[in-house]
Amino acid sequence: MIEMEYKITSYCERDTATLAENLESEKFPNMVICLMGDLGSGKTIFTKAFAKATGIDEDITSPTFNIIKEYPNGELPLYHMDVYRLEDCKEDIGIEDYFDKGGVTIIEWADMIMDKLPDERLDIKIRVIDENTRIIKLIPYGKVYEDICEVIS
Ligand SMILES: Nc1ncnc2c1ncn2[C@@H]1O[C@H](COP(=O)(O)OP(=O)(O)O)[C@@H](O)[C@H]1O
Ligand SMILES: [Mg+2]
Secondary structure, eight states, rough: OOOOEEEEEEOOOHHHHHHHHHHTTTOOTTEEEEEEOOTTSSHHHHHHHHHHHHTOOSOOOTTTSSEEEEEETSSOOEEEEEOOGGGGGGSOOOOGGGGGGGSEEEETGGGGGGGGGGGSSSEEEEOOOOOOOOEEEEEEEHHHHHHHHHOOO
C-alpha cells in the first residue's frame, strides 16, 4: 500500500479545532481516528472540537484514568480513549470492540497500541514546533480515509 501524507500547519488552537470540525463533517459509523503526539501537542483540543461539532454538550475531559469514555448523545456516538496508561493495566479492556460499534473512535496516544489498531483508519501525527505552532500530518489507511483527506486538505 502506498502511504499518503497530508501536511497541515496549525498556527493556533483554533486552527487545530477547525481541522477537527472539518473531519467531523466527514464522519461515518465506525470511523477511527488515531492521535499521536507529545503531551500538550493538542490531542485533547482536537477531540473537544470534534465532539462539540458532533453535538455533544458534555465537557470532554481527558479519560486518562478510565481509558475509555463514551459520549452517546451526539449525531454519532463518540468513544474517546486515552491509552497512555494502558501499559499499567494488565487486563484486556476490549478496545477493538469499539471499532465496529457504529460510532466514531478517537484514540489519544494511539502509537502505544499499534498492534490493536484497525487496518483502515486515519492517523494524525501532531508535532510541536513552538508554543502555538503544530505540524499536523494526516495519514489515511484505506480508500474512505484517503477520500476524506482529499476533501478536507
Ligand atoms: N496550534 C495549536 N493546536 C492545538 N493546541 C495548541 C496550539 N497552540 C497552542 N496549543 C495549546 O496546547 C495545549 C494542548 O493541550 P492538549 O490538547 O490537552 O494536549 P494533549 O491532549 O496532546 O496532551 C493547549 O493548552 C492549547 O491551548
Ligand atoms: Mg490529552
